[in-house]
Amino acid sequence: MLIVNPAYPSITENMLVPGYWGELARPVSVGGRGGAWFVTTEFGDMVLREYRRGGMAARISAKSYLYTGWHETRSYKEFSVLEALFRKGLPVPEPVAARAVRHGIVYQADILLRRIIGAVPWPEATNMADEGLWFDIGKTIRRFHDAGLNHVDLNCDNILIGNGRVYLIDFDKCDIRGSEPSGVTEWKLKNLARLRRSLFKRMGGVDIEALWRPLMEGYHGVSRQGAMQSQG
Ligand SMILES: Nc1ncnc2c1ncn2[C@@H]1O[C@H](COP(=O)(O)OP(=O)(O)O)[C@@H](O)[C@H]1O
Ligand SMILES: [Mg+2]
Structure with a gap:
């Protein structure tokens, strides 16, 4: 075939x-x-x-x-x-x-x-610990979830960063479900939990707990400006 x-x-x-x-x-x-x-x-x-x-x-x-x-x-x-x-x-x-x-x-x-030219796995990106990047990653994952994509291997090496953009790769065994834009269902939480575990394995020295927050804000559609104001 x-x-x-x-x-x-x-x-x-x-x-x-x-x-x-x-x-x-x-x-x-x-x-x-x-x-x-x-x-x-x-x-x-x-x-x-x-x-x-x-x-x-x-x-x-x-x-x-x-x-x-x-x-x-x-x-x-x-x-x-x-x-x-x-x-x-x-x-x-x-x-x-x-x-x-x-x-x-x-x-x-x-x-x-x-090939996505100039893109590298997230842990290799020079700006890997930037809040703004974590926010954009959350936002990007949400777009995929809204499209119904269940990424069963959502780890940080399957997120590429390049050209100021965030890409998802490696869709082996993934499936597209009916889109459910508003509900954060079990499979979506599983995707996010898998990602979190991979961060602890791959990103030593990065304050993952602190950066997880902007990622979640991106995911939940909190405006970036609002996110920054609430910290200051
Ligand atoms: N389209 C692409 N553009 C640039 N790099 C890629 C692309 N696809 C894969 N890679 C690189 O190859 C690595 C392995 O590819 P991946 O699809 O994740 O397969 P697997 O994890 O099963 O080996 C990725 O982590 C990434 O570094
Ligand atoms: Mg991979």
């Missing part, structure tokens, strides 16, 4: 094989579990990701998943989620292509995305 974004008609299946790119593919070293490469192509800078398991399952089979239909593959699902979010104008990488290769009862999968 190969899905290609119609805006990139000359993409072929071999372009989703990391080895195809040779020197033009460089492993993404920061964040993630490996299996991601930055690739320079004639269509622009891309990120190629191979689906890999983490934890115990990786010891049994790192790259193979049980095949239950093309539309059930990890790559097809992530491509669809990204396409929907991108179309709504949310800050996500543009999906370029997705592939799944079946071998009997299992499959392996890859996805090709447009």
Whole structure:
């Protein structure tokens, strides 16, 4: 199976094989579990990701998943989620292509995305501890929640900062639910709790308790000016 974004008609299946790119593919070293490469192509800078398991399952089979239909593959699902979010104008990488290769009862999968140039994972950002940034991150997460996105792996490495903007990435296993703009339901709280835990793991030396407040103010739509006045 190969899905290609119609805006990139000359993409072929071999372009989703990391080895195809040779020197033009460089492993993404920061964040993630490996299996991601930055690739320079004639269509622009891309990120190629191979689906890999983490934890115990990786010891049994790192790259193979049980095949239950093309539309059930990890790559097809992530491509669809990204396409929907991108179309709504949310800050996500543009999906370029997705592939799944079946071998009997299992499959392996890859996805090709447009690289967000100049963006780095939140813990690597020079302004990572700026209140204003935490506020903007809260606001951005809220936009995604209002669009119904349940980001099941919302950790700080899946939030990229660059060009003065906040992006969400890594939508493997995520789903878009019916939009519920006002209610902060259980899955939304779970997303936020997951993010908070990751901050304590990844941001030593940062006063997370204090900065969580502007993040929540951004999330709840408190005006930034109001937030600053209430502190002074
Ligand atoms: N579209 C993108 N633009 C720029 N960097 C990216 C992009 N997608 C992924 N990355 C980088 O690659 C890392 C791993 O990608 P990610 O999609 O989070 O996969 P995983 O966490 O499963 O390895 C990210 O933390 C980020 O540093
Ligand atoms: Mg990730």
